[in-house]
Amino acid sequence: MYPGALPRNRPPRQLEPPLAMPQSRVMAKLWTAAPGALHPAVEHFCFAADAALDGRLVRYDILGSLAHAQMLRSIGVLDKDEWRRLQHGLRRVLRAHERGRFTITTADEDVHTAVETRLGRAGEKLHTARSRNDQVLTDMRLLGLEQLCHTAIAAARAGRALLAQARRHEFLPMPGYTHLQRAMPSSYGMWMGAYGEELADTLVELDAAYTLMDQCPLGSGAGYGVGLKVDRRLTAKLLGFSRVQNNSLYCQNSRGHFEAVALSALASLTGVLGRLASDICLFCSEEFGFLKLSPGFTTGSSIMPQKRNPDPFELIRAKAVRLAALEQSVRLVTHGLISGYSKDLQEIKGPVIEAFDLAPACAQIIELAAPELVPNKKRLAAALTPDLYAADHAYDLVKQGVPFRRAYHRIKGQLDRLEPVDAEKNIRSKAHFGATGRLGLKENSARLRELETGWARRLRRLRAAWNRLLKD
Numbered sequence: 001m002y003p004g005a006l007p008r009n010r011p012p013r014q015l016e017p018p019l020a021m022p023q024s025r026v027m028a029k030l031w032t033a034a035p036g037a038l039h040p041a042v043e044h045f046c047f048a049a050d051a052a053l054d055g056r057l058v059r060y061d062i063l064g065s066l067a068h069a070q071m072l073r074s075i076g077v078l079d080k081d082e083w084r085r086l087q088h089g090l091r092r093v094l095r096a097h098e099r100g101r102f103t104i105t106t107a108d109e110d111v112h113t114a115v116e117t118r119l120g121r122a123g124e125k126l127h128t129a130r131s132r133n134d135q136v137l138t139d140m141r142l143l144g145l146e147q148l149c150h151t152a153i154a155a156a157r158a159g160r161a162l163l164a165q166a167r168r169h170e171f172l173p174m175p176g177y178t179h180l181q182r183a184m185p186s187s188y189g190m191w192m193g194a195y196g197e198e199l200a201d202t203l204v205e206l207d208a209a210y211t212l213m214d215q216c217p218l219g220s221g222a223g224y225g226v227g228l229k230v231d232r233r234l235t236a237k238l239l240g241f242s243r244v245q246n247n248s249l250y251c252q253n254s255r256g257h258f259e260a261v262a263l264s265a266l267a268s269l270t271g272v273l274g275r276l277a278s279d280i281c282l283f284c285s286e287e288f289g290f291l292k293l294s295p296g297f298t299t300g301s302s303i304m305p306q307k308r309n310p311d312p313f314e315l316i317r318a319k320a321v322r323l324a325a326l327e328q329s330v331r332l333v334t335h336g337l338i339s340g341y342s343k344d345l346q347e348i349k350g351p352v353i354e355a356f357d358l359a360p361a362c363a364q365i366i367e368l369a370a371p372e373l374v375p376n377k378k379r380l381a382a383a384l385t386p387d388l389y390a391a392d393h394a395y396d397l398v399k400q401g402v403p404f405r406r407a408y409h410r411i412k413g414q415l416d417r418l419e420p421v422d423a424e425k426n427i428r429s430k431a432h433f434g435a436t437g438r439l440g441l442k443e444n445s446a447r448l449r450e451l452e453t454g455w456a457r458r459l460r461r462l463r464a465a466w467n468r469l470l471k472d
């Protein structure tokens with residue numbers, strides 16, 4: 001027998017619950033057949049982490065329940081008194097939550113149970129025609145819609161802040177790199193403007209994610225519909241969704257899928273921000289010296305008094321990688337799953353919430369940082385060595401009718417004696433669409449402003465629907 005193997009004929013020892021594990025208080029489960037039957041270690045393993053995350057879903061869960069109760073009233077499942085009592089109870093739980101007096105414990109299992117059990121008798125009919133499966137789907141959708149709005153607004157604001165700096169230093173010459181080798185003259189306007197324009201395009205991806213998520217899964221039950229004639233259009237409308245997600249099984253199957261699409265959009269956004277952050281780290285190093293960071297955006301060293309470190313930008317770079325990993329972890333949970341609900345799906349909640357926290361936070365830091373990046377004109381000018389204009393000299397010959405390949409070879413033969421060039425004149429003279437002399441910065445700013453307004457309108461519409469549920 002190898003060391004550590006269980007001796008034969010003796011039952012395996014009971015698993016010790018981890019030290020930090022809270023012992024179950026009353027078994028408050030909605031489903032429990034034999035109270036106390038669930039092993040405490042299993043209870044902890046299955047529910048502890050999820051119950052903690054569910055604290056983030058309380059508001060959405062209560063909104064979903066308010067809409068569901070109103071629908072049950074409209075189809076005659078609840079009488080007026082029952083409905084009012086439920087409304088009152090649900091609002092009371094929300095107020096307790098807002099005052100920090102509503103905690104979801106492992107014994108509760110989840111937010112859905114915690115809310116229902118706090119309602120007492122008034123809550124007994126609330127679970128008619130629904131399942132925790134369509135409840136959690138709805139909660140995550142509402143969280144997703146709200147956070148997509150916040151993220152898109154933060155991204156638009158970051159983009160506008162970058163474009164404002166691009167306009168401020170539009171014709172400040174700067175070397176352009178390929179392979180991290182000096183390549184051609186570029187400009188501060190082109191560098192920052194590129195990121196502003198790319199951020200505007202990431203809003204297209206966020207918009208696609210929003211469109212997918214903007215379908216209400218409530219009423220799909222456990223994934224196969226319910227045995228009462230529920231009015232799914234009404235609940236969708238009450239919650240501020242644009243439409244009902246039709247097929248009940250598809251509702252379940254889209255859990256994890258829609259979230260992965262949203263996280264892919266978030267990862268695209270943080271990918272853009274991470275790349276910018278990487279440029280900033282490089283350009284503010286002593287070796288480049290193109291940028292100076294204001295003290296508000298650098299940290300110090302505990303041992304080297306001279307150090308100023310670009311921590312926020314390094315962290316944005318790392319968080320961009322984290323976002324890509326979170327997207328994958330959500331996507332991979334759904335791979336190989338059979339159709340319908342499986343408990344595996346619970347595992348997507350953590351990555352989704354984390355990603356929705358991280359992405360707008362990264363965008364906000366870039367928005368704040370943009371005006372604090374001070375270009376060092378001297379160092380930029382010194383880096384614009386004559387060789388950077390080699391291709392431009394070849395184009396001067398092309399303008400005189402010399403075939404490009406010949407012009408290329410002629411200039412290549414004179415690299416050590418190229419005519420000096422006025423950098424600013426050079427970058428201003430390039431006037432085709434997207435060149436340093438015609439970056440369309442104003443147009444891009446206007447596009448971002450318009451997109452931001454659209455997202456703000458979306459958010460207001462959602463909030464207005466939710467406020468009606470909370471106040472009517």
Ligand code: ARG
Pocket residue numbers: 050110132133136341343345346349
């Ligand atoms: N916490 C669960 C989750 O996030 C809620 C749904 C529970 N459904 C079930 N059939 N056990 O997936």
